[in-house]
Amino acid sequence: MTTERAAAGQPRRSHARSNRVRLLAAAREELGRDPDASLDEIARAAGVVRRTLYGHFPSREALIDALATEAEERLEDAFTAARRPGAEPPAALAGLVLASWEVGDHYRMLISLARRRLGEERLRAILAPARAEAAAILDRGQQDGSFGTHLPAPVLALATESVVLALLESQPSPQRSAQWSDPTGAAAATAVLVTAGVAPAAARIYVQAALRTGR
Amino acid sequence: MTTERAAAGQPRRSHARSNRVRLLAAAREELGRDPDASLDEIARAAGVVRRTLYGHFPSREALIDALATEAEERLEDAFTAARRPGAEPPAALAGLVLASWEVGDHYRMLISLARRRLGEERLRAILAPARAEAAAILDRGQQDGSFGTHLPAPVLALATESVVLALLESQPSPQRSAQWSDPTGAAAATAVLVTAGVAPAAARIYVQAALRTGR
């Protein structure tokens, strides 16, 4: 505590570094369970005293911000890895969903946090590029006839995003027992294509192809 | 305050009755803006002092509960009015969405409240009949071939519900300026049918028909 170097991104001692990671993980976990979880609960879940948390993150807001930054980076990584410039719109959209699935699952609690006062725009900013990219693909697909025009492209992007989020939230977790599960995101991707107006049978084929290309 | 009759459902003086209504309306409004809005903010928004709110609702929980009860009744009313036992599944589903649209718009803030500790199951209980009814229709439609089988019926119900909710939230409100609007819910109903696997063109026709039947 005397030398508050820990507040920066990189603590020097290894144990401190791992504590920082565990705090962030615990924050994801606890805030996912309850968006109003106290810092005490989070610290405790990380196997650390509350006072220690303040050594790493000066405030609750700073903690959440660090979480958001983490999610931002992962999402960006996943996207650039999945980007296929020349692909047909349905294939591109399927790839996008598949790529987002894992990281989205990891950080889904941020969505409920986003409804809060603090960080609303911040979180919106994180999702914005994703939605923009989806909207662009959807727009392209509406023009070449592969998607339906029952909704304007930006609204359609909203709808598909919500489907992904809803299916994410229905996934089994430590708290919620499993009714069904979709580890690869294939079902989610199919559902998104269908929502965009692709016939279910065709959608399934696109997703299968994207799955093969992906890994 | 001496005679706490106001805590019951029906205050005796007319002014008190209208205050109760205004408190509930303000609660909808303020909690929609911020799920953590304090009772003070709500009372103030209703043009009343905090102490008065306690005359009508003994606790924050009681207030939210009253709100939930209100929503429950309206939703139930809308549903029974829209129920068409013999209808084809797509027509039935379209009717369901159309019927839910208005009341859903009115009480959409309850959704974010539902993510909270208090009232989670309560709100889930309110939505449950709606989702169950949708799931039944979806199941029926999957069996007669009018819907896709890309997702199991209960999961599909989840997906369609999320689409409705997302489109609801994208509607213009006092806080959010309009990008598009769907006053009748026709676009939402169409989107739901498409999500269920109906081709966009066919979906539009079903919704038009349902709209005509509805009113």
Add this chain to the structure above:
DNA sequence: GAGAACTTGCACATCCATGTGCAAATATAC
């Protein structure tokens, strides 16, 4: 193994929301 980084365990101050009590003022129903 010595010094620094980090953790711990208190204690403490602060802020904010909730819920209650009471006396005085107001408005309504009859």
Add this chain to the structure above:
DNA sequence: GTATATTTGCACATGGATGTGCAAGTTCTC
């Protein structure tokens, strides 16, 4: 018009969460 339901404006108690200070451990790093 008068009894009374209701509102108001305090004041106060409580509880919980946040954030800080400090002294004494631990443990990593070099």
